[in-house]
Amino acid sequence: MNGISQGQTAPEYGRRKIRARILMSILGVSISGVAVGFFSYSELGLDPFQCFAHGIWNRTPLSFGTWYMLLNAALLALVFFINRSKIGLGTLINLFLLGYIAEASEKLLLYLFPDKTIPLRAAMLAVGIVVMCLSSALYYTADLGVSTYDALAITMAEHSEKIPFRVFRITLDLCCVLIGWSQGAAVGIGTIVTAFFMGPLIDFFRHTVSEPLLKRAAS
Secondary structure, three states: OOOOOOOOOHHHHHHHHHHHHHHHHHHHHHHHHHHHHHHHHHOOOOOHHHHHHHHHHOOOOOOHHHHHHHHHHHHHHHHHHHHHHHOOHHHHHHHHHHHHHHHHHHHHHHHHOOOOOHHHHHHHHHHHHHHHHHHHHHHHHHOOOOOHHHHHHHHHHHOOOOOOHHHHHHHHHHHHHHHHHHOOOOOOHHHHHHHHHHHHHHHHHHHHHHHHHHHHHHO
């Protein structure tokens, strides 16, 4: 009952579940930084929020990792006032580490695969999309804080009885793409695919991978 396996006490189940949630949160946010590196390497379009972040970054003298941290700090202040329940471990990892993980991931890919052929770039993009959606599903399910950007779409969905999360996510993604593109960020097939399909893919991975994984890890 309630996911507790035979012979397992409620406190044991609770401890196993929180450990699983912490691990899923750390892995989810960290892996999403790797996914950004795949997007950047492909040069076939960034995901919507990264498109927005890179567009504004073009106007600053900062390194991307530092700029990304400052941008998320500003969004964190906004989320704190509208839905502070979404702030947690995952939010802090995203705030302080994701930009630097993305930079390191892209540099490693460039070192391993210096010759950027079109088929290789397309493959890197496909991997980046899948990894981004899967990693997002992991830390959404962990529910120990999400990225400040994700918190906006989730909060809007939670306050709407009729409009599902994927609609809010697609709308927010399209706004980010338009702003990023207007500021010179790379927009390509990867941007379009993620703008329209990232929300539904995250929902798919939540129901088929991350939620069953959490139940199994806690049992």
